[in-house]
Amino acid sequence: MFSIAAAGHVHPSLEVIRELVRRGHRVSYAIPESFAEVVADTGAEPRIYSSTLPTDDDPDDWGTELIDNVEPFLDDAIQALPRLAKLFEGDEPDLVLADITSYPARVLARRWGVPHVQLSPNLVAWEGYEEEVAEPMYAELKRTPRGIAYYERFERWLAGNGVAMDPDRFVGRPDRCLVLIPRVLQPHADRVNEDVYTFVGACQGDRAHQGQWHRPEGAEGRKVLLVSLGSSFTKEPAFYRECVAAFGDLPGWYVVLPIGRHVDPAELDPEGRGLPGNVEVCSWVPQLAVLKQADAFVTHAGAGGSQEGLACEVPMVAVPQAVDQFGNAEMLRSLGVARYLPKEEATAGALRTAVLELTGDPAVAGRLREIRAGMAAEGGTSRAADLIEAELDRAGTRAGAVRD
Numbered sequence: 001m002f003s004i005a006a007a008g009h010v011h012p013s014l015e016v017i018r019e020l021v022r023r024g025h026r027v028s029y030a031i032p033e034s035f036a037e038v039v040a041d042t043g044a045e046p047r048i049y050s051s052t053l054p055t056d057d058d059p060d061d062w063g064t065e066l067i068d069n070v071e072p073f074l075d076d077a078i079q080a081l082p083r084l085a086k087l088f089e090g091d092e093p094d095l096v097l098a099d100i101t102s103y104p105a106r107v108l109a110r111r112w113g114v115p116h117v118q119l120s121p122n123l124v125a126w127e128g129y130e131e132e133v134a135e136p137m138y139a140e141l142k143r144t145p146r147g148i149a150y151y152e153r154f155e156r157w158l159a160g161n162g163v164a165m166d167p168d169r170f171v172g173r174p175d176r177c178l179v180l181i182p183r184v185l186q187p188h189a190d191r192v193n194e195d196v197y198t199f200v201g202a203c204q205g206d207r208a209h210q211g212q213w214h215r216p217e218g219a220e221g222r223k224v225l226l227v228s229l230g231s232s233f234t235k236e237p238a239f240y241r242e243c244v245a246a247f248g249d250l251p252g253w254y255v256v257l258p259i260g261r262h263v264d265p266a267e268l269d270p271e272g273r274g275l276p277g278n279v280e281v282c283s284w285v286p287q288l289a290v291l292k293q294a295d296a297f298v299t300h301a302g303a304g305g306s307q308e309g310l311a312c313e314v315p316m317v318a319v320p321q322a323v324d325q326f327g328n329a330e331m332l333r334s335l336g337v338a339r340y341l342p343k344e345e346a347t348a349g350a351l352r353t354a355v356l357e358l359t360g361d362p363a364v365a366g367r368l369r370e371i372r373a374g375m376a377a378e379g380g381t382s383r384a385a386d387l388i389e390a391e392l393d394r395a396g397t398r399a400g401a402v403r404d
Contacts (some may be wrong), residue, residue, distance in 0.1 A: 001044065001097040001119075002084070002105035004076075005032040007231050009099045009305050012121035012180045015205035016097075018042040028093065030084055030105075041209050046155050047087045052076045059085065060235070064139070067146050069323075072155055077103035081161070084108060095392050106170065107161045115391045118164060118174040119384075122181060122303035122324050125172050126191040136166060147378040178384050181307050182375045185331050198387060201378030202307045210286035215293070219254040222278070223295040225355060226256045226314075228287060230302045233321040234260025237267040244268050245348035247355070248276030253352070255279045256290050257339035288312075296355045301329040303339075309339070313368040319346045329368065336367045 001017055003010050003050055020027050021043035029044040034055070036046040053076045054061035062069060083106040092112045097393045098105030100120050107114035121222050125134075141147035154167040163170065173229055177195060183199040215224070227243050231237060240259055259265065266283045275281060287305065287370065289296060291312040299305045301318040306328045308315045316338040318329035332338035339354040379386075 001027060001029040002090060002102035003029070003031055003099040004053055004101045005034045005051055006053075006101075008302060009101055009121055010035050012203060012304060013097070013099065014038065014042050015118050015203040015381045016180075016384045016388070019043050019381045020388065023385060023389070028091075030102075031261070038209065041149075047084075047244060049080055049083050049087060049190070051283060054081055063305065066141050067144070067150060071146075071150055073101060073103060074150065074157070077107075078157055078237050080104050081107060085111075095388070095395060097388065103171070104173070105212075107158075107163060110163060111161070115395050116175055117391055118177040120177050120179045120181075120197075122175060123327065124179055124192060124197050126186075126188040126192060126310060128188075128191060129172075130168070138168070141385070149297065178387055180380060180384070181303055182310060182371070183330060183337060184310070184371055184374065185303070186333065187327060199378055200384040200387070201375045201380050202311050203384055204288060204308065204311060205380040205381070210289065213256070213286055213289040213293070215254065216280070219278070222252055222254040223359065224254050224256065224290070224293050225296045226285075226287070226290045226294045227298040228258055228285075228305065229300040229319075229321060230246065230305060231260065231272065233300050234258075235262045236321075237263045239266050239319070239346060241270075242346060242351060244279055246351040248279050250278070250352070253278060253287055256285055256294075257281050258283060258287075259283045260284070296359050298351065298355070301325040301332060303328060306332060307375075310368065310371050313365070313372050314372045315355075315361075315364050315368065317341060317351060317354045317358070335371065337364055337371065 001013060003013060017027055028043040028047050029039045030047045030049055031039050032051045033048050036048055039046045053072050070121060084104050085108060093114060095114055096105050096109040096116045096117055098116065100118060106116050142151065158165060158167065158170060174196065176218060178198045179197050180184070180203055182201045186192060186199065225247055240257065240263065247253055255278055259281060259285055268281060269275050288308055290374055291308055291314055294312065294314050297309045297314045298317045298319065299309060300321045302325055316332055318332050318338050318340050319345065320326045320329040328337070329340045333340040339352055339358060341354060
């Protein structure tokens with residue numbers, strides 16, 4: 001397994017890896033040092049490599065333009081490929097699993113002559129995706145000097161490693177992919193090629209290694225609201241102040257408000273009056289543990305948080321910040337389980353109204369129950385492991401035919 005040092009890319013794979021280990025497979029997981037411990041907890045062997053990618057420590061390092069978002073992955077792939085090849089020299093695997101961000105994994109799988117199975121933690125391309133989304137998005141970039149240089153460099157790297165593919169297709173069109181989100185979160189799901197992509201739904205596990213969350217004394221009987229912008233989009237003190245204004249001292253509610261490492265709690269109380277007693281401000285919480293007890297969820301609509309909210313049957317107010325979150329927010333709204341508030345419209349009044357309307361609507365609760373049942377039917381971790389084993393069996397059959 002190959003991935004990068006980002007929670008939204010590592011965590012969705014962990015239960016699949018744990019299940020493969022439980023079934024007796026020897027799994028090596030190439031990962032930067034910062035995630036070695038959580039990987040080792042699955043029973044897999046961490047294979048440590050150095051990455052040049054920005055991390056969750058400071059999301060501003062990703063820049064502001066499209067080229068700022070794509071160039072780092074190519075830079076990292078070029079420097080990491082020989083190091084990753086060295087890590088597995090003499091111990092080449094029978095199958096390669098890889099997160100969508102790991103370009104070296106696909107190159108190495110071809111070099112080793114073994115199957116490459118992508119594990120996607122978010123939406124995948126449908127038939128027509130390139131024409132409808134990718135080409136308009138990248139058209140201007142491909143006309144800029146920096147964009148032209150990026151594509152030329154990518155093409156040289158692929159050709160130098162014996163891969164005769166267009167960079168966009170190499171990145172966006174895997175040979176085989178297991179999609180680790182519920183089908184209901186996939187745009188144009190009816191146009192996704194099921195010969196390539198299989199939706200297995202959420203593979204969350206119990207996340208016991210993250211710890212537990214318990215209602216503090218005095219909060220018994222209150223409804224619980226979780227407000228979270230994930231791990232990468234937390235530099236939003238103004239938004240957090242709106243949340244405090246919306247829900248602080250709201251009768252019958254207790255608010256859990258993780259603000260990350262970049263915001264000082266004092267910024268939520270600029271006048272120094274003290275935060276309301278029903279608001280628990282912290283840098284981080286075990287999100288899934290809180291959601292299992294929550295009655296509402298204000299979220300940035302990342303792929304992980306969106307499916308966790310669905311799996312826990314929690315109504316959501318989606319306030320997307322970047323990238324795929326806008327599409328996720330629209331999908332949640334269309335499912336009838338969320339309100340979509342653009343960031344600039346997420347005022348205290350709008351947030352409070354959205355939460356109270358959602359939690360007071362029995363149709364929302366009914367729709368969440370239906371979606372959770374559908375997600376369970378997708379198979380989750382067990383089905384993902386079954387499909388990976390099927391790819392291993394096919395690879396063994398092909399290898400035997402070659403030997404014969």
